[in-house]
Amino acid sequence: xxxxxxxxxxxxxxxxxxxxxxxxxxxxxxxxxxxxxxxxxxxxxxxxxxxxxxxxxxxxxxxxxxxxxxxxxxxxxxxxxxxxxxxxxxxxxxxxxxxxxxxxxxxxxxxxxxxxxxxxxxxxxxxxxxxxxxxxxxxxxxxxxxxxxxxxxxxxxxxxxxxxxxxxxxxxxxxxxxxxxxxxxxxxxxxxxxxxxxxxxxxxxxxxxxxxxxxxxxxxxxxxxxxxxxxxxxxxxxxxxxxxxxxxxxxxxxxxxxxxxxxxxxxxxxxxxxxxxxxxxxxxxxxxxxxxxxxxxxxxxxxxxxxxxxxxxx
Numbered sequence: 001x002x003x004x005x006x007x008x009x010x011x012x013x014x015x016x017x018x019x020x021x022x023x024x025x026x027x028x029x030x031x032x033x034x035x036x037x038x039x040x041x042x043x044x045x046x047x048x049x050x051x052x053x054x055x056x057x058x059x060x061x062x063x064x065x066x067x068x069x070x071x072x073x074x075x076x077x078x079x080x081x082x083x084x085x086x087x088x089x090x091x092x093x094x095x096x097x098x099x100x101x102x103x104x105x106x107x108x109x110x111x112x113x114x115x116x117x118x119x120x121x122x123x124x125x126x127x128x129x130x131x132x133x134x135x136x137x138x139x140x141x142x143x144x145x146x147x148x149x150x151x152x153x154x155x156x157x158x159x160x161x162x163x164x165x166x167x168x169x170x171x172x173x174x175x176x177x178x179x180x181x182x183x184x185x186x187x188x189x190x191x192x193x194x195x196x197x198x199x200x201x202x203x204x205x206x207x208x209x210x211x212x213x214x215x216x217x218x219x220x221x222x223x224x225x226x227x228x229x230x231x232x233x234x235x236x237x238x239x240x241x242x243x244x245x246x247x248x249x250x251x252x253x254x255x256x257x258x259x260x261x262x263x264x265x266x267x268x269x270x271x272x273x274x275x276x277x278x279x280x281x282x283x284x285x286x287x288x289x290x291x292x293x294x295x296x297x298x299x300x301x302x303x304x305x306x307x308x309x310x311x312x313x314x
Contacts, residue, residue, distance in 0.1 A: 007205060007231040008238055010260050012214055013252025014227045025073035025155035026213045027228030029241075029250060030099060030122050033209060035066040036244050037097045037120055044094030047084070049075055051153075056139075056146040057132045060084045062091055073156020076186075078129035078193050082107045089115050101126045102204035103195060109206060120236065123207035125267045128199065134191025137298060139165075141181040142173065159226035160213065181301055188304040189311075190288050190297060197285045198278070200271040202264055208237035215263045229255070229263055284311050 015021050015028035024031045037043045048070045049058045058077050063069065081100040085108055095118030098108055102123050112119045139146055144165065151166040155177065162176040175182065185191065203210040210231040219227055230252075232238045244250045261268055274281065287293050297307035 007210075007233050008235070009232045010229070010255045010257060011232065011241070011252045012227055012229050012255050012259070013250055014225070015250045016248055018225070020071065021225055022158055023071040023073070023156055024226060025161070026159055026211070027226040028071075029228040029230055029252075030124070030209070030211050031069060031071050032244065032249055033122060033240060034097050034099065035069050036247075036249060037240065038064075038066040038069070040243075042095070043097050043118070043120060045092045046097040047081065047099065048072075049079070051151050053150050056136065056149055062088050064093060071156065073153050073161070074124075076130050076154045077132050077135055080104075082111070086111060089117065092117055095119060098122070099124075101129065102201035102207070102210070103199055105204040105206045120240070121204075121207040121209075123204040123210045125203045125210070125212040125264050126199075126201065127267060128186070128192055128196040130186060131191045131193060134185060137191065138163075138182055138185055141185070141301065142175075144173065158224055160220075184301050184304045184308075188297070188307050189284055190294055190304065190307065192288065194285060194289070197281045198274050200274050202267040202270060203231065205231065205233045208232075208234045209241070212260070212264050212267075216259070229260065231260070280311075280314060283314055287311075 013027065013029060015032040017028070017032070020032055021028040034046055038046055044064055046063050046069070047060050048063050048068060049072055050061050050070050051057070051072070052059050058072070058075050058079065060079055060081060081098065082104045085098065096112070097120045099122040100108060103126070105121055105123050109119060109121060136146060139149070144167070148168050149165055150168055153164045155161050157164065160177040162174060162179065163182060165173040167173070189197070203212065210233060212229040214227050214229040232241060241250070241252065245252065297303045
């Protein structure tokens with residue numbers, strides 16, 4: 001088993017290509033890192049995520065070139081990337097670059113290690129995923145029908161941006177990041193995968209590079225293009241970003257753990273929430289998994305807010 005390690009360094013930066021920087025959810029370093037590793041020839045395979053309009057959801061796709069990378073910003077839809085990698089190991093050529101939530105890093109790295117497949121893993125800070133049913137409920141709360149949607153993005157196209165939905169009639173719906181109805185839907189925990197209730201990861205230090213939004217005043221107030229706060233956890237990760245800097249692909253500066261704590265305070269406090277409120281979380285998880293409770297309290301925003309109040313009183 002590969003164990004967590006202390007980061008080699010903390011950094012904040014962005015890619016120098018302005019289009020890539022704006023299209024990505026936060027600074028574009030994760031996307032450019034993926035493209036760089038594929039272009040260098042060191043890795044021959046990666047995973048990208050594409051929106052399937054028929055299913056009205058994002059799906060993972062195996063790719064073998066930098067040109068196939070789909071810049072889609074953050075994805076708040078829960079996707080089992082571990083299972084996807086397991087089902088496609090025979091199609092991996094010359095190692096693989098994987099981007100995944102922190103809870104899946106260890107399983108993916110150990111699985112690929114057993115298969116003798118080289119890998120470079122990019123992870124990120126995660127505040128909990130939402131099932132695809134949660135996104136579909138979000139559409140209903142907005143008064144939108146799935147059959148009328150041709151494309152959507154949870155983030156990207158500026159920072160911090162927000163959820164963007166393109167319709168068949170040519171119109172576009174935009175809701176700023178973490179505003180209602182998504183804010184209440186996410187906070188209600190009614191569409192939260194079970195494992196997310198008890199997650200203690202702020203990010204994964206088993207990944208080669210770990211990404212995060214720099215939720216700091218100077219970026220919130222003055223940055224609308226995007227920057228990436230990132231942890232470098234391995235010598236391979238450090239070598240990759242140094243090569244990219246030397247090739248003028250990105251610009252970054254070193255920062256420290258204190259800045260990371262300030263920017264990701266909510267995620268860093270997850271371990272304490274699980275430790276001190278485990279029974280409460282268990283009760284909430286059982287309530288959300290009850291079909292009648294789920295149906296009753298997910299009907300509208302008023303009921304979702306009522307459910308939050310009930311959780312606080314339990």
